[in-house]
Amino acid sequence: MRLLRYCVRESGVGMRRNAFLSLATVFTAAVAFFVLAVFLLGAANLNNLIDHVERQVQVSIYLKDGASQSQRESVIAAVDAVDGVRDVTFVSREDALARLRNSFGDNAALLEGIEEFNPLRDAVEVQMADADAVSAVVTAVKGNAAVDEVSYGKELVARLITMTRALRLGILALAGLLGFATLFLVQNSVRLSVFARRDEISIMRLVGATDGVIRLPFVFEGMALASWGAIVAAIAVAIGYTWLTRTVGRSMAFVPVLPAFGILSGMLPLLVIFGALIGAIGAMLALRRWLRD
């Protein structure tokens, strides 16, 4: 307990004595965390956009004329059981015609000729949550006697799936890379602080301090400095993103942007925790050289 108190006190003393270096570390960490946070916000929004696009994917299952209600229900049940399906609606040929008329608006008169012999078919419309699941929907209804045709823009969906997969993989890889870059930057800053106090470390070793006692003040210091960096970055990101969502909301309402409070309240505390963790890891890595026998 005495040693723990000593380590906490020493970390404070260390930061005060190397005030300029500490400030430089906080600043570097803040820049690194800011870049990481901006990237993660961008990634979250891109992911949201991909979800949004995927939700636009619709599969229309046209039923044969004279399909019975039980056949219809069996199609709906089969589709409903598929994972990644958001909504299933039955649209009768009459409803389809009414919808068509609506969409023609003032030009509805053009439809007069066909209204008597409605050429449209009963259909089951499937809204997807996950574009990947389209093929599962197709498989589920394939061979069903009541199904006449399944339409879903095969090529477009295939392209969309490939693109979203690549994008998500890219986001993951870049997030990992940026995480490492942040660790590297913070570790380098802490390393400077450790280097400035290498004499102290060698004397501590000389007088019989255990590695734990030598390490702990630096670990606390690394955690404190990196956390402060993360807090500064979090404040900057919170202000910037809130302004951005307001601006986009006003001038480009059609762009789906994640609401500021929801995403920031989840992400920023994590950023600070991540900061503390990276600070601790950075300090331990930086000390390795000086604690080697």
Added chain:
Amino acid sequence: MIEFRDVSKRYQGSIYALSDIDLCIQKGEFVFVVGPSGAGKSTLLRLVYRADVPTTGQVIVDGRNVNALHPSQVPFLRRNIGVVFQDFKLLPSRTVYENVAFAMEVTGARPNDIRRRVAQVLDLVGLRQRVRAFPQELSGGEQQRTCLARAMVSSPKILLADEPTGNLDPETGTQLMQALFDISLLGTTVVVATHAQTIVDAFRTRVVRLEKGCLIRDDSHGGYWGPRGVHPEAGGDA
């Protein structure tokens, strides 16, 4: 207290820093290790507090084989060994008091014990009035005495001094050596590496001579082994 059994030390790619050393130093002994630069004096001391491990042979300190110690045990070995260096190795941002107290704080000593013991050793080395001074405000002799106080504050069984008078004028050097000698009289084993022959001659005590890593002489001035104080011919001021 300290025993070298057929110890050799070779640094990577270089010649032997120490070669086939057999040496036994008893509790409370005061021993000079002398020899020219590069003779292996510092290496010999470094092996005692395990800053280095021998290439072959064994170093036994207080009954423990130092090279067989697990790294986690090394700090506990060092708590029983005080080390004084030529370049003092004081922390410039800490006062005399803090530099000395530091050695006890990092081992988790009680604050009351630290205060009491630091005051004692600063009295012993005559620095009681300089507790608030920073190293850069001290003379060379005062800095070395601060270093000595730091080495002594944990009441070590062994005190090692590597060229402790190297940065001091002859008079201050002799005073410091006398302080080290007095410490040995209290039961601490003191080993001093030096090439200051005049200071060595001033003390009637055991001298171990190294040359090119080999122990070439081990005598005890007139047959005595152990502390015997200032040589009568060296004058009473030393």
